[in-house]
Structures are given as structure tokens and as C-alpha cells.
Amino acid sequence: MQLSTVTDLNEQDAEVNRAHDRKLSCKGCGRTTTHLFQYDLCRDCLNQTFRRLIKVIDSVRK
Numbered sequence: 001m002q003l004s005t006v007t008d009l010n011e012q013d014a015e016v017n018r019a020h021d022r023k024l025s026c027k028g029c030g031r032t033t034t035h036l037f038q039y040d041l042c043r044d045c046l047n048q049t050f051r052r053l054i055k056v057i058d059s060v061r062k
């Protein structure tokens with residue numbers, strides 16, 4: 001019973017996210033895009049973020 005309630009809520013969230021998918025602006029560069037990735041970033045900014053993270057991880061390892 002509880003499990004099905006949670007599933008319903010998740011499906012509603014997915015609907016909202018799809019509706020918002022049309023006009024989004026990247027939090028990194030501010031460019032308007034139809035598709036944002038993790039952290040509200042466009043593909044380019046996400047790639048840069050990953051590169052930064054890799055550098056941080058490498059410096060921690062040393």
C-alpha cells in the first residue's frame with residue numbers, strides 16, 4: 001500500500017520534469033537548452049565539471 005503511493009508520487013515528479021524540459025537555462029553558462037544534465041548543466045558545462053572533478057580526485061590521490 002505504502003509502496004504504491006511512493007511510486008505514484010515518483011511518476012508525478014517525472015511528468016513535471018518532462019514538462020519543464022522544453023526551455024531550460026544552464027546554470028553554468030546560462031545558455032538556453034532543451035536538455036539539461038546533472039546539476040542543471042548543459043553538456044559542455046557538465047564535461048568541464050567532470051574534468052575539474054577528475055583533477056581534484058587526482059590531487060587528492062597524490
Ligand SMILES: [Zn+2]
Pocket residue numbers: 026027028029030031041042043044045046
Ligand atoms: Zn552550460
